[in-house]
Amino acid sequence: MQDLAERIHEATVLIADHDADILTLLRLQLKRSGYTKVTCASDSEHALEIIDAFRRKGAEFDLFMLDVMLPVYDGYEICRKIRELSQSPVILLAAHVGETERERVRELENVEFLVKPFPLESVDLLVEKALTKHLLVRELRQSNAKNQQLFLNVLQVIMNTMAATHKFHEEHSRNVATIVRKIAKAMKFPPREISLLGIAGAFHDIGMLSVDETILKKPGKLSRDEFAVVKEHTKVSSSILEPIQDLSAVLTTIRHHHECWDGSGYPDGLKSDNIPMGARILCVADSYNAMTTERPYRTEPLSHKEAIARISEGAGTQFDPDIVAVFTQKVKFE
Structure with missing residues (x-):
């Protein structure tokens, strides 16, 4: 049986950003960090096409990294579309994050911000944190009710301890x-x-x-x-x-x-x-x-x-x- 770290690195990730340099930077950083299933899109329509094609195969992405400034549909709009279909975590890429930006995603769960420009270590930590919680919760939901409640309680302690x-x-x-x-x-x-x-x-x-x-x-x-x-x-x-x-x-x-x-x-x-x-x-x-x-x-x-x-x-x-x-x-x- 694979351990958690191995499953994290086999998670499916979709990155959508209109800036080709940032798209390349994120793709290469995740590759260097051992992530093997990373898909990229340079605009919102392409991103939605990829998501739809994935779902038609009976699959879904484990993590989305979305530029908030994507043309046609911005990152917030795509995030809402994703939430209609999936609870996978979303990391929004933004040049500025204030109360207005946070208010736009307040009702959505599993959404984090990564502020540009960002140190590469922050990318690794945020991606690991999001995928760790996502994969553990998904597996806990597949366990029996008694164990699920027990481990969800433990998981909640872990995620909120500090x-x-x-x-x-x-x-x-x-x-x-x-x-x-x-x-x-x-x-x-x-x-x-x-x-x-x-x-x-x-x-x-x-x-x-x-x-x-x-x-x-x-x-x-x-x-x-x-x-x-x-x-x-x-x-x-x-x-x-x-x-x-x-x-x-x-x-x-x-x-x-x-x-x-x-x-x-x-x-x-x-x-x-x-x-x-x-x-x-x-x-x-x-x-x-x-x-x-x-x-x-x-x-x-x-x-x-x-x-x-x-x-x-x-x-x-x-x-x-x-x-x-x-x-x-x-x-x-x-």
């Missing part, structure tokens, strides 16, 4: 997902492994739901007992995700992302090569983002240069030295 705690965790997880993908690409991982690491980065701190808000927002140093509570979040994170079989490949990465190269980390005190590779990468990404963003216990984040120096100092103790070398020498930040 917003349900506070904004910091949402931004942190998004940033970490981007960084782990950068490291994995620099290490020449295959697309499937890059996707799995992105998923792990997005959900690695979901277990923070179990930590009291007073601890998370404490401005000073945590007590020994408080830190013991925080350390449980890695095990809680993997436990929350465990019922979803398609995410089984990321469980060890998430559980062990606070292990240290010298064996001094948690939760299991793993050392060096006994720590899963994904967890070693996630450890570096998580630490870098923590250093360079505001925290309740530290209002002044480190600069990029200072954080790189700290990461380098931790090579061989907290971090895998080979991953530190890749991170400090090959990963680029905008």
Whole structure:
């Protein structure tokens, strides 16, 4: 049976944009990221013809990426036509997104915006997020009613966790997902492994739901007992995700992302090569983002240069030295 990452990369995607350069850019980026079934259209009428031909074959696209400025029928109109037939996610490509634009799609579900010009990492993350939710929900609908309700509840927790705690965790997880993908690409991982690491980065701190808000927002140093509570979040994170079989490949990465190269980390005190590779990468990404963003216990984040120096100092103790070398020498930040 294929795992989730493999099914994501075999999903069918339709891109429609009147700008030939953007159309080519998106097509090549998705191809580089491992997506094998991408169809392109340069105008709305062609896009609708492709959708109709697909449906006549008894198939439908898993994801639509639509330029809002398409001639004849703009992206909003095509989106409404799609919603009459399908609940597949739609990503609208727009140069500006304000309240007016959001109001036009407020009644429609599974619609996201991607603002031009966009960094390529944003394309990968948004496409993965949309397809992950879409494929899981579709499969859950095919399961029996009892399991469907159980896993839909779990899925709802997963998709809304970061917003349900506070904004910091949402931004942190998004940033970490981007960084782990950068490291994995620099290490020449295959697309499937890059996707799995992105998923792990997005959900690695979901277990923070179990930590009291007073601890998370404490401005000073945590007590020994408080830190013991925080350390449980890695095990809680993997436990929350465990019922979803398609995410089984990321469980060890998430559980062990606070292990240290010298064996001094948690939760299991793993050392060096006994720590899963994904967890070693996630450890570096998580630490870098923590250093360079505001925290309740530290209002002044480190600069990029200072954080790189700290990461380098931790090579061989907290971090895998080979991953530190890749991170400090090959990963680029905008």
